[in-house]
Amino acid sequence: MSFIDSVYTFAPETFADDYMAIFSKTCEYAMRAVFYVAQKSHEGQKVGIKEIAEQINSPEPFLAKILQKLSRERLIQSVKGPNGGFYFDAVSLNRPLADIVSAIDGNDIFTGCGLGLTYCSESNPCPLHDEFKKVRNQITHMLNNTTIGKFNMGLIKGKFTLNK
Amino acid sequence: MSFIDSVYTFAPETFADDYMAIFSKTCEYAMRAVFYVAQKSHEGQKVGIKEIAEQINSPEPFLAKILQKLSRERLIQSVKGPNGGFYFDAVSLNRPLADIVSAIDGNDIFTGCGLGLTYCSESNPCPLHDEFKKVRNQITHMLNNTTIGKFNMGLIKGKFTLNK
DNA sequence: TTAATAAAAGATATTTTTGTCTTTTATTGA
């Protein structure tokens, strides 16, 4: 290998330098979309997938899959055809965001061990158990106390962003 | 498609029903390994990768990669050859677990937006911003206040598990 | 009843994460 080559050759990175969020990207798109659609529903409008994807800055076909899943689970409403689109009925607007998260990311975030142990429990705790429980509880509290429609007014008034 | 087939055919799952933890699997292995090695270091022993992998129930070659990375970043000590292995010196035992997490999973968990927005901030908040900040702060607090050696006594006394 | 619209479903592709295998380098003790 030449000197010049060596200058531009780095240790092969097994580990991407690394985005690791609390929620999956899928779940992030889902939550942003849900808040966007909720806001429109508050104004009595249905929204098409194209508008949603543009407004929350997500890949349209991928978001379509996500909303299809939520729709199959009756967490969001949709109608096909002209003037169709996605919306929330009154009942759905009052659902907790936790329902969306658990539909997409599962329940591990509410119940899982911080070190990834299957049998971690009060009687068989990992070292982080007690502290991690507090974190989990706070996340659970946040997601249970946030309804899908909670931010409608704030969104309409432009107080919040859902884009980028 | 026959009736019997249809009984066993499910909607194609785009979404795995889903493990989504706070930390990556890589980071979970790293934390478990670190606690295990720390405990041994407290007893004045070095440990080989094989023993570590067995004791924390992780794939050995994958864990090797993880510890190599930590070693390159001087977060863990190692020596090659007979009687070699991994260990922590006194300084490293006092490092916060946060250093391990940020080396493996990056800093997004400490600073990132819950909805995945790049420009989410106090002045341009996402709907979850305030509540999510509390979660992030608690995680940060937990990881900054947990030193690598913090659980040595508890581990030696068998109060904690690192396996499964 | 038909053309246009928009979501649902299906199939496929790409990227990232996780996991494995082989070769090299450093260290030790005989």
Place this chain on the structure above:
DNA sequence: TCAATAAAAGACAAAAATATCTTTTATTAA
């Protein structure tokens, strides 16, 4: 100095997550 040991490095493989493209189905309005 040589054989054995154990980590480091490199190359490769499998699985999961993310993303795209095409076809089908339902609805509406003209």
